[in-house]
Every structure is written in structure tokens, then in C-alpha cells.
Amino acid sequence: MRRISIFGATGSVGANCVDLIRREQGSGAYRVVALTGGRNIARLAEMARDLQAEIAVTAYPDLLDDLRAALAGSGTEAAAGPEALIAAAQRPADWVLSAIVGSAGLAPGLTALQGGSILALANKESLVCAGPLLRRAADAAGTRILPVDSEHSAVFQALGNDSLDSVKTVTITASGGAFRDWPLERLAAATVAEASTHPNWAMGQRITIDSASMFNKAMEVIEAKEFFGLRPDQIRVVVHPESIIHAMVSHIDGGTIAHLGAPDMRHAIGYALHWPQRGALPVADLDLAALGRLTFREPDEIRWPALRLAREVMQAGGMAGAVFNAAKEQALDDFIAGRIAFTEMSPRVENTLSALSAQAGFAADPDDLQTVLEWDQAARQEAAA
Numbered sequence: 416m417r418r419i420s421i422f423g424a425t426g427s428v429g430a431n432c433v434d435l436i437r438r439e440q441g442s443g444a445y446r447v448v449a450l451t452g453g454r455n456i457a458r459l460a461e462m463a464r465d466l467q468a469e470i471a472v473t474a475y476p477d478l479l480d481d482l483r484a485a486l487a488g489s490g491t492e493a494a495a496g497p498e499a500l501i502a503a504a505q506r507p508a509d510w511v512l513s514a515i516v517g518s519a520g521l522a523p524g525l526t527a528l529q530g531g532s533i534l535a536l537a538n539k540e541s542l543v544c545a546g547p548l549l550r551r552a553a554d555a556a557g558t559r560i561l562p563v564d565s566e567h568s569a570v571f572q573a574l575g576n577d578s579l580d581s582v583k584t585v586t587i588t589a590s591g592g593a594f595r596d597w598p599l600e601r602l603a604a605a606t607v608a609e610a611s612t613h614p615n616w617a618m619g620q621r622i623t624i625d626s627a628s629m630f631n632k633a634m635e636v637i638e639a640k641e642f643f644g645l646r647p648d649q650i651r652v653v654v655h656p657e658s659i660i661h662a663m664v665s666h667i668d669g670g671t672i673a674h675l676g677a678p679d680m681r682h683a684i685g686y687a688l689h690w691p692q693r694g695a696l697p698v699a700d701l702d703l704a705a706l707g708r709l710t711f712r713e714p715d716e717i718r719w720p721a722l723r724l725a726r727e728v729m730q731a732g733g734m735a736g737a738v739f740n741a742a743k744e745q746a747l748d749d750f751i752a753g754r755i756a757f758t759e760m761s762p763r764v765e766n767t768l769s770a771l772s773a774q775a776g777f778a779a780d781p782d783d784l785q786t787v788l789e790w791d792q793a794a795r796q797e798a799a800a
């Protein structure tokens with residue numbers, strides 16, 4: 416019986432994980448410790464009742480009474496607020512899914528690692544903001560981080576037992592998002608609704624818009640560097656509109672190992688859940704003949720300046736990742752709220768990086784969570800419209 420917790424259970428990734436656990440309910444394989452969510456109390460309470468969770472936590476203190484009422488008679492405890500999220504992450508668990516969106520996911524994930532849990536990491540923001548901090552916490556507690564982002568799960572699987580020393584390059588694929596084929600001059604007028612559609616994946620709104628701007632892929636490049644310990648020049652991005660190949664690992668002997676599969680997050684989540692074994696998952700089979708062909712293009716950095724920024728961030732090191740992520744989150748908030756245009760997000764992030772780097776430089780890697788959160792706040796203020 417493995418004890419598991421899901422942070423961000425009510426979101427797109429979280430709900431896919433809940434779906435997998437539900438399918439194995441009755442096998443006695445899992446005991447659910449904590450489930451967390453945001454404003455959707457009804458969904459959180461329904462999940463907690465269904466999975467007989469020990470505790471359900473909403474991020475919002477003002478919703479505690481609602482959550483209590485929704486859980487009445489269920490045997491599941493209710494709690495609310497950021498401190499309650501940390502307390503939930505301190506409850507002993509064998510496997511913890513980090514699927515909160517944004518840098519709000521950093522503290523709970525780090526806490527789970529410090530307690531020795533395996534951290535299944537969907538929250539890429541954590542590695543972008545504080546990769547060295549997370550890796551040190553995992554090492555100190557004798558545990559590990561497993562990738563849940565589909566491209567990183569694909570790299571992890573394609574690498575297998577091969578040594579990193581034999582790896583020449585790692586290529587992650589990008590669908591190109593909502594505006595892949597739009598004329599460039601239309602992008603400035605792109606609406607939030609238009610940016611919130613994705614050709615292949617059903618995901619939360621924020622990551623869907625980040626796919627249209629390629630900030631998602633930019634974050635994933637940094638995530639790959641932090642997760643696998645690659646050099647920046649080893650990481651490539653190729654646009655692959657079909658999203659069937661998720662990543663490729665190319666070796667010094669000329670061999671390239673690709674990972675293929677239907678675009679369904681339950682594969683990457685389920686792979687981490689069953690690791691180091693493989694378990695049956697409700698994911699569609701690949702039918703390559705029906706697909707007919709797979710296509711690839713070079714990413715266009717005029718259309719997607721975020722990819723260039725990712726390289727600059729890796730070059731700068733230190734706190735640049737935390738600044739990049741926070742400025743991106745702020746610019747995205749401002750785009751969603753109608754304060755800035757779609758095409759203003761990248762310049763905001765670039766200007767924020769320049770401004771904070773000019774003030775203080777990005778020199779040192781983060782030593783503690785507090786430092787990361789301070790830089791995060793400073794970057795949000797600088798980036799705000």
C-alpha cells in the first residue's frame with residue numbers, strides 16, 4: 416500500500432492522476448493522504464470523498480467553511496491556506512504529485528522532497544525557479560524527482576540506462592500551439608480566447624496560452640537542463656505539429672532514441688506512478704499507418720522570442736530562472752486581464768530580466784526558498800503592467 420498525495424488535484428494534470436487512481440481503486444494499491452485544490456470546492460470535495468483522502472486542502476482561507484460543509488460526514492479533514500498546503504506536504508507520503516500551476520507549487524513540492532517523498536513533478540516552474548535547491552533537497556533526503564512533463568518523461572524513458580556521457584543532444588518537440596500558422600502581423604491582436612485553444616493537448620488555460628507564446632517550451636528547455644544536468648547547447652527544440660514524438664535523445668554513436676505516444680498526459684503521469692515498473696494505462700494505441708506521416712519544422716524565433724530568452728536565462732544562471740518565470744507569470748496575468756497584448760508578453764519578460772540583472776546581477780544559485788520567493792516578488796513588481 417503506497418501513500419500518495421496530489422497537489423493541484425482539481426487541475427488538468429491532477430484530475431488525470433485522480434482518474435488513474437480511481438481506476439485502481441479496490442486493488443488496495445494506494446492510500447490517499449492529501450488532495451489540494453483552489454476555488455473549485457465541489458470538485459475537490461467530490462475527489463476527496465471518492466478516494467477517501469485523509470485531508471483536503473484549498474489554497475484559499477476564505478473557502479475553509481465551504482470545504483468543511485462539502486466534506487461533512489466524509490471522514491476527510493478540511494484545511495485552507497498556504498500554511499495548510501505546507502502542513503499537508505509534511506504528512507508522510509511515499510509519492511507526491513506536484514501539479515499546482517505557477518511558482519505557488521514550489522514550496523509544497525520542496526517540503527514533500529524534504530520529507531523523503533518521491534516527487535512526481537508536473538510543476539515545471541519549480542525547476543525553472545529553483546532547480547539546484549530541489550536537487551539538493553532530493554539528494555539530502557535520499558529520494559528523487561520523477562518527471563511528469565511529457566517531454567521530460569519521454570527523455571527519461573528514452574535515456575533508460577544510457578550514460579549521460581554518451582548523449583550528444585536532447586530534442587524536445589513543440590506542437591507550435593494555437594498560433595503556429597497565423598500570419599505574424601495578426602499576433603498583436605490575438606485574443607485570450609484564441610490563445611486558450613490547443614491543437615493537440617487538453618490542458619489548463621495558463622499552460623495552453625504559454626504553448627501559443629512558446630513560453631511553455633522555453634520553460635521546458637530550462638527544465639531539461641535542470642532535471643538532466645545537460646549543457647544548454649545540448650538541448651534542441653523542433654516544431655512537430657502532430658505531437659506524437661515527445662522527445663529524442665541523440666548519442667555520440669549516431670543513434671537517436673525517440674519516445675512516441677498519443678498526446679495524453681495519463682501516460683507520463685502513469686509512468687511516474689508505476690515507476691520503476693510499467694503498468695497498464697488507458698492510453699490510445701499508436702497507429703502510425705493511420706497517421707500517415709509525422710512532420711517537423713525549425714522553430715521561428717521571430718514568432719516565438721521566448722526560446723531565445725530561455726537560452727539567455729540559462730547563460731545567466733543564478734536567479735535568472737526565478738525572474739524569468741515570475742515575469743512570465745505576471746505578463747500572462749496581464750494578458751489574461753486584457754491589460755497587455757499577446758505580443759507584449761515577451762518584451763515585458765525581457766525588460767524585467769534586463770532591469771533586475773542591471774540592479775543586482777543573477778550570480779548565485781538559490782540557497783533557500785526565501786531568496787527565491789523574494790526574487791519572484793521583485794520580478795512580478797518590475798513586470799507588472
Ligand code: NAD
Nearest residue numbers: 423425426427428452453474514515516519537538618619
Ligand atoms: P490547472 O490550471 O488545470 O490546475 C492547476 C491546479 O493548481 C488546480 O488544482 C488549482 O486549484 C491549483 N492552484 C492554482 N493556483 C494555486 C495557488 N496559488 N496555490 C495552490 N494551488 C493553486 O493547471 P494544469 O494544466 O493541470 O498544470 C499544472 C502544472 O502542470 C503546471 O505547472 C503546468 O505547467 C504543468 N503541466 C501541465 C500539463 C497539462 O497537460 N496540463 C502538462 C505538462 C505540465
Ligand code: MG
Nearest residue numbers: 564565566635
Ligand atoms: Mg510539456
